[in-house]
Amino acid sequence: VQLVESGGDLVQPGGSLRLSCAASGFPFNQYYMTWVRQAPGKGLDWVANIAPDGTAARYVGSVKGRFTIFRDNAKNSLYLQMNSLRAEDTAVYYCAKFIRLNNYDYIHVWGTGTKVTVSS
């Protein structure tokens, strides 16, 4: 199982960025996926989840209306479209897959992360 993020960059406040995550080694279209971020010197913060078929997504309140999680199962890829970026969105963004065990969902495998810096 491998997850490789890309697309992180330096962007000005108010700008946009699209992160990508290339998945391999597992049946991508069967798993919930997620984005988790980590601001400099801080802990882990969940950003968004998406269902295997892409029809259902959930977001943390601070990014609702600004970020969109989506996926292309034909390309085994997960995305995060980030608009109206703020300084507080500065973080390393991790792509991760879930695993379901005994009817509970756990974040299972993590990517290596991509760095987003929002600054003028």
Place this chain on the structure above:
Amino acid sequence: QSALTQEASVSGTVGQKVTLSCTGNNNNIGRYAVGWYQQVSRGAPKAVMFGDFLPSGIPDRFSGSKSGTAASLTISGLQPEDEADYYCSTWDYGLNSRVFGGGTKLTVL
């Protein structure tokens, strides 16, 4: 402020048993199982426990448990390579959000 509360730091000597705690409420730990994640030197996190289930490749000195609204990760026979930040995580029904603890920095003396 995190929905889940963890100790800021814990330390132990090689071979010692240490327990990390994660405290929540009836909307999160009281309802759902807890995952634990190890992050070494701010690298990519790695899952070390799913509830009380050990992921493939994780040494059996790691164990997990839960009682009511609190969960714990125990490392029996601490090793130098266990030095890392550890995070607990679960779903929160009230927040409708996945939540993480603030993390515990484990130091191996």
